[in-house]
Amino acid sequence: MSGDMDDILLVFFQECEEQLQELERGLSALSDGESGKETINAVFRAVHSVKGGAASFGLENLVRFAHVFESSLDGLRSGRVAPTPEIVKTFLKAMDVLSDLVAEAQGGATVDTGRIEESRVELQAIIGEGSGSAGPKEDDTVPADFAPVPVDFEPVMADFDFGDFGVEEDAPADAASLVVTFSPHAAMYDRGDDARNLLIGLSDVAVAHGGTSMVTCETAALPALGSLETEKSYLSWRVVLPAAVPEESVHTVFDWVSDVCDVTITRDGGSSPGSSSQEEPAEAQAALAEPEAEPEAPVPAAVQAAPVQAPVAASHARTPTSIAEKIMAELPPAPTPAATAPIAAGNTATRRPVEQATIRVDLHRVDDLMDLVGELVIAQAALESIGQREDGGQQEMIKRIASMKTLTRDIQDAVMAVRAQPVRSVFQRMQRVVREACSMTNKDVVLTLEGEDTEVDRTLVEKLSDPLTHMLRNAVDHGIESAETRIAAGKPPTGQILLSAGHRSGRILITIKDDGGGINRERVLATAVKRGIIAPDAVLTDDEVNNLIFAPGFSTASTVSDLSGRGVGMDVVKQAILGLGGRVTINSVEGQGTTFCLSLPLTLAVLDGMLIVAAGSTMVVPVSSVVETMMVNHKDIYMLPDGANVVSIRGACMPLIPLASELGLDGYKAGGPSEEDVILVVENESGARAALIVEDIRDQAQVVIKSIEKNYRQMSGVSAATILGDGSVSLILDVPALVANALGRIDTRPSDVRTGLAA
Amino acid sequence: MTDEAGADTKLVKMIVFAVGEQEYCIPILSVREIRGFEKTTALPFAPHYVCGAINLRGIILTVIDLAVYLNVEPLPDNPRRVVVIVESRNGTVCGLLVDRVIDMADVNLADIQAVAEEDSSLSGLVMIADRMIGVLRLEVVVGQLVGGMTS
Numbered sequence: 001m002s003g004d005m006d007d008i009l010l011v012f013f014q015e016c017e018e019q020l021q022e023l024e025r026g027l028s029a030l031s032d033g034e035s036g037k038e039t040i041n042a043v044f045r046a047v048h049s050v051k052g053g054a055a056s057f058g059l060e061n062l063v064r065f066a067h068v069f070e071s072s073l074d075g076l077r078s079g080r081v082a083p084t085p086e087i088v089k090t091f092l093k094a095m096d097v098l099s100d101l102v103a104e105a106q107g108g109a110t111v112d113t114g115r116i117e118e119s120r121v122e123l124q125a126i127i128g129e130g131s132g133s134a135g136p137k138e139d140d141t142v143p144a145d146f147a148p149v150p151v152d153f154e155p156v157m158a159d160f161d162f163g164d165f166g167v168e169e170d171a172p173a174d175a176a177s178l179v180v181t182f183s184p185h186a187a188m189y190d191r192g193d194d195a196r197n198l199l200i201g202l203s204d205v206a207v208a209h210g211g212t213s214m215v216t217c218e219t220a221a222l223p224a225l226g227s228l229e230t231e232k233s234y235l236s237w238r239v240v241l242p243a244a245v246p247e248e249s250v251h252t253v254f255d256w257v258s259d260v261c262d263v264t265i266t267r268d269g270g271s272s273p274g275s276s277s278q279e280e281p282a283e284a285q286a287a288l289a290e291p292e293a294e295p296e297a298p299v300p301a302a303v304q305a306a307p308v309q310a311p312v313a314a315s316h317a318r319t320p321t322s323i324a325e326k327i328m329a330e331l332p333p334a335p336t337p338a339a340t341a342p343i344a345a346g347n348t349a350t351r352r353p354v355e356q357a358t359i360r361v362d363l364h365r366v367d368d369l370m371d372l373v374g375e376l377v378i379a380q381a382a383l384e385s386i387g388q389r390e391d392g393g394q395q396e397m398i399k400r401i402a403s404m405k406t407l408t409r410d411i412q413d414a415v416m417a418v419r420a421q422p423v424r425s426v427f428q429r430m431q432r433v434v435r436e437a438c439s440m441t442n443k444d445v446v447l448t449l450e451g452e453d454t455e456v457d458r459t460l461v462e463k464l465s466d467p468l469t470h471m472l473r474n475a476v477d478h479g480i481e482s483a484e485t486r487i488a489a490g491k492p493p494t495g496q497i498l499l500s501a502g503h504r505s506g507r508i509l510i511t512i513k514d515d516g517g518g519i520n521r522e523r524v525l526a527t528a529v530k531r532g533i534i535a536p537d538a539v540l541t542d543d544e545v546n547n548l549i550f551a552p553g554f555s556t557a558s559t560v561s562d563l564s565g566r567g568v569g570m571d572v573v574k575q576a577i578l579g580l581g582g583r584v585t586i587n588s589v590e591g592q593g594t595t596f597c598l599s600l601p602l603t604l605a606v607l608d609g610m611l612i613v614a615a616g617s618t619m620v621v622p623v624s625s626v627v628e629t630m631m632v633n634h635k636d637i638y639m640l641p642d643g644a645n646v647v648s649i650r651g652a653c654m655p656l657i658p659l660a661s662e663l664g665l666d667g668y669k670a671g672g673p674s675e676e677d678v679i680l681v682v683e684n685e686s687g688a689r690a691a692l693i694v695e696d697i698r699d700q701a702q703v704v705i706k707s708i709e710k711n712y713r714q715m716s717g718v719s720a721a722t723i724l725g726d727g728s729v730s731l732i733l734d735v736p737a738l739v740a741n742a743l744g745r746i747d748t749r750p751s752d753v754r755t756g757l758a759a
Numbered sequence: 760m761t762d763e764a765g766a767d768t769k770l771v772k773m774i775v776f777a778v779g780e781q782e783y784c785i786p787i788l789s790v791r792e793i794r795g796f797e798k799t800t801a802l803p804f805a806p807h808y809v810c811g812a813i814n815l816r817g818i819i820l821t822v823i824d825l826a827v828y829l830n831v832e833p834l835p836d837n838p839r840r841v842v843v844i845v846e847s848r849n850g851t852v853c854g855l856l857v858d859r860v861i862d863m864a865d866v867n868l869a870d871i872q873a874v875a876e877e878d879s880s881l882s883g884l885v886m887i888a889d890r891m892i893g894v895l896r897l898e899v900v901v902g903q904l905v906g907g908m909t910s
Contacts, residue, residue, distance in 0.1 A: 617800055663803030708812065711820045711852050712904055715803055721812060721819045729800040729812040729819050 012053045014358070016102045019046040023095055024428045028449075031088045040083075043091075044073045050098065055191060058259070059105045061116075062098075068120050069094050075127040090122045096432055177243050180250055181218075181264045183236030188260035195237060198261075201253035202239050208249075211242025236262075359458060361418050369414040376411065379404045409702065412606060421461050423501045423510075424452035426468060430499055433469050437476035443495060445480050447472070450500035456508050460580060460600060464510070467576040471512050471596055472497065474570065479516035479594055489591065491515065503602075507582075507624065510598040519588040521545045546586040550574040583684075583736060607705060609722070609732065611698040612680065615660035618730045619694075620703050620722055625735040627681040627689065629697060647691045649681065655742035658693045662738065663717055684736035688743055705732065717741070773866045775892060776843065776857040779831040783857075783893045784864065784885070791844040791852065793860060796822075809904070810856060815844060821904055822854035828900065829880070834858045847901040855900075866894070 026043035051066035073091070075081040097119045100111045180202060184195050199215060206213035216238040223234065241250070247265055254263050382400050386393040427449050434447040456464075480486075480495035487493055498513040521542060528534045528548045540548075549570050577584050582600035601607070609620035636648045637656060645656040656679075680692040703722035708715075719734035773784035799811030799822050808828035812821050822842055826833035842854040864887045871883035871894055882896040 615801065665801050665803055706817070706819050708819050708821075710850075711818070712802070712812070715805075717803060721800075723814045723817065723819070727814055728798065729814050731800065731802070731812075 009057060012057060013102065013106050014360075015053060016050055019049050020095070020099045020102065021425060021428060022046040023098075024431060027088060027092050027095060028428075028431065030083050031085065031092070035083045040073070040077050044070065044077050047073055047098070050102070054105070057105075061111075062101045062105050065094075065098060065101055065116055065120065068123050069098060072123040072126045081126055087126055090119070090126060092431075092435060094119045094123055096435070099432075177267075178241040178245050178247065178250065179264075179266045180239045180241060181236060182239075182254065182261050183218075184233050184257070184261045186231055186233045188257050189233060191257075191260065193257055193260075195235070198253060198257065199237065199239070202241065202250070205245055205249045205253060206241050209242055209244040211244060213242075214240040359419070359421075365414065365417050369411070369418060372407065372411045372414050375407055376404075379407055412702070416457065416602075416606075417455075419458050420455035421458050422453045422455050423461055423464065423508075426461055426465050427452045427499060427501070429465065430468055430472050433472050434476055434497065437473045441477055442482075443476060443480055444483060444493060445476050445495040445497055447497045447499060450498065451502045454501040454503060454508060456501075456600070456602060460508075460602075463576065463580055464600075467573040467598070468499070468510075468512070470570070470573045472499070475512060475514045475516070475594070479514040481517045485517070489517075504599075508600045508602055510600065511595055512598075513593060513595040515593040518590040518592055518594050519546055519549065519586070520590065524548050543586075546588055549586070550584065606702055607732070608700070609703045610680075610700050611724075611730070612659075612678075612694040613696040613698060614663065614694050615665035616695075617665070618698060618724060618728070619659075620730055620732040621680060621682065621692070621735060622732070623700060625682050625684065627683050629681070630679050632677050632679055632693065647679065649679075649691070652689070654681070654689045654691050656691045656693060657738060657742045659733075659738075660695075662692075662741070682735045682739060684739045688739050690739040690742045692738070703730070703732065769868050770865045771868060773864050773894070774843070774860065775862055775864055775887070776860045778825045778829060778857050779833050781829075781831050781893065782861060782890055783825075783829075783895050784866065784887075785843075785845065785895045785897055787863060789845050789847065789897055791846050793841050793843050796840045796842050796856060806903070813842070813854060815852075815854075818852060820844070820852045820854055822856050823900065823904070824856045826856070826858070845897060845901070847897050849898075849905075851901050851905050853901050853904055864892075 023043055023046040026039050026046065029039045030043070047066055047070045051063055051070055054062035054066060069091075072081075072094075076083055076087075081087060097111065097116055100108075101116070103109070104111050182195075182198065184193075184198075188195075199213075203213045203215075218236045218238060219234075221234045221236070222228070228234075250265055251258075254261060379400065383397070383404070386397050386400060389396075431447055431449075434445055437443075438445050475497050476495075480497070481489070483493040486495065496515045498511070500513075501508060501510045503509070524545050525534075525540065525548070528545075528551065529536045529538075533548060533551045534540070550573070551571065574584055577598055577600070580600055582598055585597045585599075586594065587597070588594040607620075608623040610623050610626055611618055612621055613619070630649070638646050638648065638653075640646060646653045647656040677693050677695055678697055680694055680697075681689055682692055683689045703724075705720045706722055708718075708721045717734055717738050718731045719737075720732045722730050722732055724730050772787045774787045774790055775782055775784045777783075794815075797813060799813050801811045802809060802821065805811070805821075808824050810822040810824045812819050824833075837858050839859045840856060841860060842856050843860065844852065844854050846852045866885050866887070871885045873883045874881050880896055880899045881893045883894045885892050885894055
């Protein structure tokens with residue numbers, strides 16, 4: 001039973017995730033000055049959906065905040081408030097709080113109440129300002145919904161007075177008749193329920209059991225009109241039901257409100273069998289099937305403590321400064337009341353992985369896959385029938401296999417398309433990272449996103465989040481200068497960071513470009529020397545100096561700030577990107593900014609490879625890195641004084657790498673390349689080229705990438721391995737590493753400098 | 760002494776194999792399977808005792824020539840060489856190329872006579888039916904494979 005509930009909750013959180021993305025998108029559009037009606041409506045809808053869902057799960061914290069948020073957005077929607085940058089900023093902040101609250105409800109960290117309150121006040125200030133003299137809504141922490149509540153009272157009273165419920169004044173209160181008294185809390189009205197519904201429900205029950213109900217309204221608690229607080233609930237009702245009515249059916253009526261309404265059910269009008277509000281926890285237990293009962297279980301407990309003040313206490317609990325909430329803040333996640341409790345209970349550990357294991361896919365992609373699999377079945381049947389033919393059908397067979405090959409490839413593409421996801425989800429999260437970094441460093445930075453629709457394998461999308469967060473924080477903290485410095489340098493005071501994604505030659509390229517001060521190479525160099533990362537007399541190119549910031553333990557920040565400066569960030573970034581089979585390059589112009597380029601493989605599973613032979617064994621070179629192939633021409637090969645060779649290809653010189661000896665495998669003939677050898681011109685991401693000498697080119701094929709690092713150490717020049725058609729293992733070459741090695745060797749500088757840069 | 764066994768079980772089932780003239784044993788629970796020796800793919804910058812990589816139903820693993828590793832003379836032209844696929848406790852899978860697998864034996868841990876060196880690949884020696892058998896410390900052998908990066 002609770003398993004079903006978890007499933008529904010899970011769906012709710014997934015939807016929240018989507019709504020939050022929608023919200024983020026809308027607010028970004030707003031901040032770009034695009035304040036069309038559609039945009040505002042989309043934003044409003046997103047918050048509204050979150051609120052609606054949260055309410056049906058009884059996630060009080062979330063509902064309360066979403067409500068305030070929604071009210072403010074309503075001001076925007078109705079045109080009372082104009083979306084000025086200030087206001088959009090407030091909304092963005094509120095969105096962060098909202099998404100944190102969602103995370104909290106999911107069992108994440110408890111959100112700081114101060115932050116919620118701050119954002120709430122800001123939100124209310126918006127409609128406060130915007131609606132000018134609109135009186136009743138300004139009542140501080142009271143959500144606008146409260147206002148209609150007293151109005152709702154009227155019809156109830158009227159209904160009662162006019163005997164709408166089929167009340168018969170003289171209905172005999174049998175000795176065994178069932179007496180139900182209930183007093184709703186203000187929270188019940190807030191939730192959109194009404195005492196009227198309960199009365200109708202009770203009278204229905206009475207009618208169903210062949211009797212009528214007798215209703216009395218207790219107005220004793222009602223103060224004089226002058227001191228009446230509109231948002232409080234003062235009334236309670238006493239309903240006498242016929243004896244035939246079983247208690248269970250009465251419980252059913254109160255199922256949905258048991259946590260926000262005091263109910264007493266007694267037989268025989270007189271001797272109360274100690275049911276009163278103690279019964280409620282039990283009732284809540286009984287009603288586990290309905291969503292609120294679980295999360296709200298602690299509330300009745302509070303009610304027990306102060307039954308008389310119940311309505312007050314309930315409305316009190318709505319202000320974040322209330323005692324209950326203070327306790328909540330002090331006692332972090334586990335046993336606290338309200339939303340976190342039911343989720344923390346039991347399956348926090350299991351929920352997250354489960355959530356990550358699901359994927360939402362466009363239906364047409366799944367359909368494509370389905371079609372292809374159908375084709376595959378047909379192809380298999382065709383092969384089978386050929387196999388049964390008398391004459392062997394050699395020719396036919398080859399043809400079929402060829403078409404099956406295309407099919408396999410299509411299926412593979414289709415599966416990858418299913419796994420592919422736009423990087424948007426990660427990119428949009430970065431907006432928040434930048435916002436937070438800005439508020440911590442007191443800088444004003446605008447993050448522009450480009451190519452969010454670029455699709456990458458899902459595993460990659462998830463793993464990109466951490467490195468990008470690090471890099472963007474760094475960009476705000478170190479890259480962008482303070483506003484004064486910027487103005488002094490003749491730049492606009494607002495910093496710009498561009499985060500873009502795109503496909504390039506079978507890889508995904510992500511660039512993070514800021515218009516800050518660029519890398520201060522002298523300072524980097526000095527720091528590197530000071531920290532012993534390089535020798536004091538080392539001579540480095542600009543590029544190598546830039547790369548020093550990736551060295552472990554490197555940090556130029558003179559003081560460790562909240563954001564960065566601990567000297568772990570960039571090192572971790574580099575490791576993470578390398579771990580994904582990617583590479584990081586830096587381009588920095590002093591005074592104009594820094595650009596980081598991350599180049600990542602599209603998928604972690606398959607690559608197009610060229611099968612070559614070196615030292616007698618077959619190896620795989622990723623096709624994407626091969627520029628051209630050619631036969632060796634001895635006239636074009638020159639030997640450098642240190643013994644290395646360069647080859648001139650149409651005027652361009654590049655290092656010549658005899659692959660076999662480069663990999664330390666024997667079998668390479670001494671005396672330079674022979675006539676049969678083939679040259680493979682390869683290129684790394686930054687366009688540096690080298691020529692590999694291989695013995696032969698066998699084939700071109702798709703290969704499945706298999707990790708060897710799990711069972712073996714990392715090998716330089718080899719990125720992974722694959723299994724060929726004959727079952728043998730073949731190594732996949734790490735071309736950029738080979739090129740880098742070769743270029744390094746041709747270099748004139750002493751080798752100890754370079755080894756320092758190996759990291 | 761061996762960390763290959765639980766605290767209370769004194770008897771450990773070992774698989775005994777021969778490398779050259781010498782016999783060695785490892786706990787049978789660390790053995791995944793035994794298969795014939797096939798052609799391996801040479802690995803760059805590999806230590807000299809690594810024969811290369813093989814494909815075990817989709818898992819790529821390296822094969823260690825125990826004769827080279829332990830520095831003993833292998834039997835010449837032995838067609839019965841087999842690869843013992845072992846899995847070390849940290850999950851690393853690798854193959855050990857041995858000359859032949861002899862049998863299984865119950866070894867009482869108390870009977871193992873420790874050898875002096877702490878980090879040696881032999882954790883001790885044990886007598887089984889008058890034969891002196893070395894007890895291999897798998898973690899050390901396999902650990903060196905995954906260890907540091909070559910450059």
